[in-house]
Amino acid sequence: MWQLFQFPLCPFSRKVRLVLAEKGVAHELVREYPWARRDEFIDLNPACETPVMVDTETGTSLIGSQPIIEFFEETVDKMPMIHGDAAHRAEIRRLVEWFDEKLFREVVEPIMNERMRKRIVDRAAPDTKMLREAMRIANGHLDYLDYLLDHRRWMAGAGLSLADFTAAAHLSVVDYLGGLDWRGHKQTKDWYSVMKSRPGFRPLLGERMEVIVPPQHYDKVDF
Amino acid sequence: MWQLFQFPLCPFSRKVRLVLAEKGVAHELVREYPWARRDEFIDLNPACETPVMVDTETGTSLIGSQPIIEFFEETVDKMPMIHGDAAHRAEIRRLVEWFDEKLFREVVEPIMNERMRKRIVDRAAPDTKMLREAMRIANGHLDYLDYLLDHRRWMAGAGLSLADFTAAAHLSVVDYLGGLDWRGHKQTKDWYSVMKSRPGFRPLLGERMEVIVPPQHYDKVDF
Ligand SMILES: N[C@@H](CCC(=O)N[C@@H](CS)C(=O)NCC(=O)O)C(=O)O
Ligand SMILES: N[C@@H](CCC(=O)N[C@@H](CS)C(=O)NCC(=O)O)C(=O)O
Secondary structure (H helix, E strand, C coil): CEEEEECCCCHHHHHHHHHHHHHCCCEEEEECCHHHCCHHHHHHCCCCCCCEEEECCCCCEEECHHHHHHHHHHHCCCCCCCCCCHHHHHHHHHHHHHHHHHHHHHHHHHHHHHHHHHHHHHCCCCCHHHHHHHHHHHHHHHHHHHHHHHHCCECCECCCCHHHHHHHHHHHHHHHCCCCCCCCCHHHHHHHHHHHCCHHHHHHHHCCECCECCCHHHHCCCC | CEEEEECCCCHHHHHHHHHHHHHCCCEEEEECCHHHCCHHHHHHCCCCCCCEEEECCCCCEEECHHHHHHHHHHHCCCCCCCCCCHHHHHHHHHHHHHHHHHHHHHHHHHHHHHHHHHHHHHCCCCCHHHHHHHHHHHHHHHHHHHHHHHHCCECCECCCCHHHHHHHHHHHHHHHCCCCCCCCCHHHHHHHHHHHCCHHHHHHHHCCECCECCCHHHHCCCC
16 A cells, blocks of 8 residues: 655645546555654655655655655556657656646645744744735736746646646645735636646545634635 | 847856857857846846846847757757656656755855855845854765765766756855865766866866855866
8 A cells, every 4th residue: 555645735746646536546644844854754764854655565665745656656557647659758758847846836826835934833923025026026926827828728738637736735725824916817717726626636626734724715616 | 140138147157158058059149147137137037147048140039058958858859858768767856856946045045145146236244043054954965976976976866957956056165255165075076077078068167157256176176
């Protein structure tokens, strides 16, 4: 049985969960807060980051969202995530990196720090200046997604791909934390509404991180 | 003809160049300083980062070191970089990510900022406290590589892989900038000496970034 070490508001774990659901890979969730720096978890992943997957039968461990997803992409045919010719696959991977690195660093991580980490770990008040700045940048990212969706059916082109699930995973965490203003982003809003209605997305939207309450619209497909 | 947009001290471009050389992919180098934020370059890559590759015949563009390398891995059989079974491929990708994200963020980027960017772009003096801290962390990373090489012939296991070329690319930039103290790291030093002697590595070691002079040992295979 595969175990996935994760916590509800980890965007990289959400990305993995969406892919596992689409591919139909059975797995068990194990709650892991990386900031607790549990010794056994550091032994598993010296970077001490979620997500990590462990096959309890063979002991195989997979570390990091992209290595995990490439693993299942190579071993499970159902629902290809990185598809098309080599150039299209490069475009999918470019966008995945854009979301995992640029969107994460500029928007998701600062908003997680201010609204989740400071509350749960540091028991401190958020820095409203940092928050406002991250939300301003978030708006620029939504503009870029609108632009992509003006030219393409899905994020990376004609077919639904890992780029869509990655974007949705990150945006869903920011949305949970009240960091997105959807006004003026009809293209991305419509696309996100379709993503939210996929069966694999429902369990994610139903979960709560203790003490942090998402906005009303968060788990609604129509919002 | 493939063009590679890069500059000599960009570790991600070095990673791509080492792979192109091993695979025998003909290409032309185009010097690009991302901090100049050239309009035509932003049109090519909205993230305004090197490396980018463009096929001048078809107009295909590939953006980011990992998408570029996965592209050539899929289209050129020579010298497989991500090999073995799916679990081994996940281990190669884990280490590539470790070097591209963790080693880069904690060591390579701060040392590039202090010793290259401040000198060339900002014309400011380096912050010696920041530098010392990055070099201290570099030492911890070398310890981790020593540990890996105590247990394995190459970084990710029995075979030479992308993990080795990625580590060598990042370390070579830090070494150029005088940020590595090799004393006490015999395993990694021996491994790096083997990496340096690969034909694809020689041209890299011969190039210079204007005004910045590397230490004496930098381009010696025996150092
Ligand atoms: N590149 C990694 C990034 C994983 C990551 O940054 N995870 C965060 C949680 S969202 C983490 O564990 N951070 C360490 C911490 O919070 O202490 C991946 O794609 O899996
Ligand atoms: N994830 C990217 C990272 C590329 C990157 O960070 N490149 C640096 C140069 S080493 C860059 O262009 N930074 C922007 C700047 O210096 O203005 C990759 O693997 O290619």
